[in-house]
Amino acid sequence: MKDSIKFVFTLLFFQLLFSQSDKRDYSEELRYQNDAINSLKTEIKQLRSKIKTAESRERSASSRISSIDEEISLTAKLIKSLKNEEEKTRKKIFQLKNEILTNERKLESLRLRYKERVVSSYLKGRLTDLERVFSSTTWRQAMYRTQYLKVISDIERKTTKRIERLLIEISKQKLELEAALRDNLILKRDKEKEMSSYRNMRINREKELNRIRTDKKALSSYINEKEAGVGQLENIIKQVLEDKARYEREARIRQQQEALKTKSFKSLAGQLPWPASGRIIAKFGRQWNSKLKTTTENPGIDIKGQPGSAIRTVLGGVVTTITYIRGYGTTIIIDHGGGFYTVYSHVTNIQATVDSEVRNGDVIAYMGDSGSINGSKLHFEIWGKGQKLDPEKWLRKK
Secondary structure, three states: OHHHHHHHHHHHHHHHHHHHHHHHHHHHHHHHHHHHHHHHHHHHHHHHHHHHHHOOOOOOHHHHHHHHHHHHHHHHHHHHHHHHHHHHHHHHHHHHHHHHHHHHHHHHHHHHHHHHHHHHHHHHOOOOHHHHHHOOOOHHHHHHHHHHHHHHHHHHHHHHHHHHHHHHHHHHHHHHHHHHHHHHHHHHHHHHHHHHHHHHHHHHHHHHHHHHHHOHHHHHHHHHHHHHHHHHHHHHHHHHHHOOOHHHHHHHHHHHHHHHOOOOHHHOOOOEOOOOOOEEEEOOEEEEEOOOOEEEEEOOEEEEOOOOOEEEOOOOEEEEEEEEEOOOEEEEEEEEEOOEEEEEEOEEOOOOOOOOEEOOOOEEEEEEOOOOOOOOEEEEEEEEOOEEEOHHHOEOOO
């Protein structure tokens, strides 16, 4: 019996230890998620305030749609964060329910053992501890019985304390469960509210798109907005190139290439896989707009594909940037080492995170129309040593 009780104590100790570790990890993750959600809410609030202030002045359709796109992008990120936190909270609720059930079973088992011992002692007629010692026939037997009684007494005391601790632990877990259930309801309400807001923004976006498509002046204004976005993207790439963290990224990328036995970016001209399925609707370099009778510079290629189709990395690397760029929408930038970067724009439903490692062919997002006036597409760029490169010269021939 002594061994079995010791075994139970050992199991309970380790279970409590790991349970506390899980709680610390969960609390840390929850704090991080809450910070991210609050940051996004603040960003959306500031953007809406900026849009409201600007409404008092005359604004072009292109400016309005860029603001709507930016708000849609931020709201989509917030909805995803809310979904992630809701999922974590559901897991926590499930975990707490299991912990309560497990502890209630252990408590019942301890109570039954304690009850059986008391009943057994009563039925058999228990001698006092002193009587047991004095009834010993030898000095050695008396010493043995003294030690045995001490062990039994310690086990009973520990069992009683363990019952008390389990009762406290179950009460705490029930309070945590109630709090997690409340959090889950709040997250659901927040998510439903944001999704309703998202749907309304999409309706307003379609109205603005119709204005741009039928108004030559609005279309011209949109192209100017996109050219401003090119400058914004160039500044971001410049900052990434000057970022001190690039040395640490280079080391991580080299380790990844060695582990996966992949070649460096510079040696793969004409061999890279396509980032998306579809056809090229705008090539790299100078582009003639027949409607406006103007020429613009395209820093990459535009691939027209099915809405919601997968966007994949062309090679492994580290995600440096996920941001919104006017005229280009939600944009992801990946560092592939050796001064080579790829850019993926107009994407939706982001699957990657900043500073995360990605491998060749990983799905990082899906094709969307963020920042686009002619439907879902992917704008794809390749940068090498600070220069824009023609992606078609690097991708496999179809």
